[in-house]
């Protein structure tokens with residue numbers, strides 16, 4: 001029993017002691033491997049002085065939302081900010097950004113890719129957006145290039161820092177047979 005108690009008395013004291021040293025909540029949460037929210041509840045309950053700060057500021061909230069829009073997952077954001085996933089989801093759900101899991105997001109992207117691509121002999125075409133001559137899909141404020149999506153769809157996930165090269169030099173082409181992933185060695189050269 002008592003399984004929903006998050007901390008032992010001993011651990012609580014250790015945490016409160018750290019708070020008394022004036023460390024920021026975020027750091028203490030990381031040190032003890034707990035969520036910031038949980039920690040703040042504990043601090044409030046014990047009226048501990050110190051590093052108590054609001055759970056998150058408007059700025060932090062905006063930052064989290066922007067990063068989420070940029071494609072960082074809620075799980076990764078939770079890790080980065082020392083929140084639990086539920087807190088990050090709450091921030092996202094409360095905003096007008098629709099909460100999507102990574103797999104949902106990718107599903108939507110892949111679906112849109114197939115709606116826009118023109119499969120034909122030789123180079124494939126693109127009937128979606130194509131400013132500057134490159135095909136892309138915009139989702140949650142982020143741009144996904146068609147040829148990169150095509151590479152991911154056909155060959156699987158890849159290191160996003162690498163370029164996908166079109167051997168045919170056709171900016172719109174997303175025929176996987178014409179696509180090559182730049183290797184790390186290409187960068188070093």
Ligand SMILES: [Zn+2]
Nearest residue numbers: 123168173178
């Ligand atoms: Zn081509």
